[in-house]
Amino acid sequence: xxxxxxxxxxxxxxxxxxxxxxxxxxxxxxxxxxxxxxxxxxxxxxxxxxxxxxxxxxxxxxxxxxxxxxxxxxxxxxxxxxxxxxxxxxxxxxxxxxxxxxxxxxxxxxxxxxxxxxxxxxxxxxxxxxxxxxxxxxxxxxxxxxxxxxxxxxxxxxxxxxxxxxxxxxxxxxxxxxxxxxxxxxxxxxxxxxxxxxxxxxxxxx
Numbered sequence: 001x002x003x004x005x006x007x008x009x010x011x012x013x014x015x016x017x018x019x020x021x022x023x024x025x026x027x028x029x030x031x032x033x034x035x036x037x038x039x040x041x042x043x044x045x046x047x048x049x050x051x052x053x054x055x056x057x058x059x060x061x062x063x064x065x066x067x068x069x070x071x072x073x074x075x076x077x078x079x080x081x082x083x084x085x086x087x088x089x090x091x092x093x094x095x096x097x098x099x100x101x102x103x104x105x106x107x108x109x110x111x112x113x114x115x116x117x118x119x120x121x122x123x124x125x126x127x128x129x130x131x132x133x134x135x136x137x138x139x140x141x142x143x144x145x146x147x148x149x150x151x152x153x154x155x156x157x158x159x160x161x162x163x164x165x166x167x168x169x170x171x172x173x174x175x176x177x178x179x180x181x182x183x184x185x186x187x188x189x190x191x192x193x194x195x196x197x198x199x200x201x202x203x204x205x206x
Contacts, residue, residue, distance in 0.1 A: 036065050036072075124182040126200050127151055128171040137182060137196060138165075140172070156189040175199040 037044070044061050079085040126135040127149075138151040147169045154162035175182075176199045185192045 032069065033065055036068050037061065040064060040068055124175045124177050124179060124196070125149075125151065126173045126175060126196065127153070127165070127167055128173075129153070129165050129167060131171060135173075135200070137186060137193070138172075139179065139182070140174075154186050156186045159183055159186045173200055173203060175203070 044064050080089050123140045125138050125140055127138045128134060129136060136153050138153045140149055141152050141164075142150040144150070149167050149169060149172045151165050151167060151172065152162055153165060154160070175196055177195050181192070181195050185196060
C-alpha cells in the first residue's frame with residue numbers, strides 16, 4: 001500500500017512539474033496576445049475594413065498580432081546583444097527572479113528547449129557517489145590527469161541548482177545520450193529516464 005501511495009504521489013508531482021510550467025507559459029503568452037491586440041486595435045480595425053480581398057477578418061487580426069509580437073522579440077533580442085542591453089537584462093533578470101518564484105524554472109525550460117543556451121557540460125553520466133548500487137544522473141564538467149572526474153549533479157525540477165562532486169573514474173558511467181535529453185529528465189523529475197537507463201544497460205552488456 002505504501003509503495004502504491006508513493007507511486008501515485010511521485011507520478012502526480014512529476015506530472016504537475018511538467019504541466020504547470022507549460023500551462024503558465026501558455027497563460028502568459030495568451031495574456032501578451034490579448035494586450036498586444038488591445039494596443040494595435042486601431043490599425044487592425046483599419047486594415048480589416050480595407051482588406052476586402054480576405055473573407056475571414058479574424059485571420060488578419062491574429063496575423064498582425066503575431067507579427068507585432070515577433071517583431072518585438074527581434075528588437076528586444078537585438079538590444080540585448082549590445083553592451084548596454086546586457087547590463088539592463090542582468091538587472092531585470094535578477095529582479096524578476098526575486099519577485100517571481102517560478103521565473104527561474106520557466107526560463108530554464110524555455111532556454112533548454114529552444115536550444116539558445118550553450119551547455120557547460122561535456123557529457124552525461126550515471127555516477128555512484130556513495131560507491132554502492134545507487135546511481136545518480138550527473139553532468140561531467142572536467143576530467144583530471146589522475147583519473148578523478150568532477151561532476152555536477154542537479155536537483156529536479158530546477159537543474160540550475162545542485163552539488164559538485166569529485167569522483168574516481170570507476171564510479172562514473174558514461175552515457176550515450178544528449179545533454180538535452182538528460183536535462184529534460186531532470187526538469188520532469190525523472191520522467192524520460194528510460195533513455196539513460198537503456199544507455200547504461202547497453203554499456204554494461206558490452
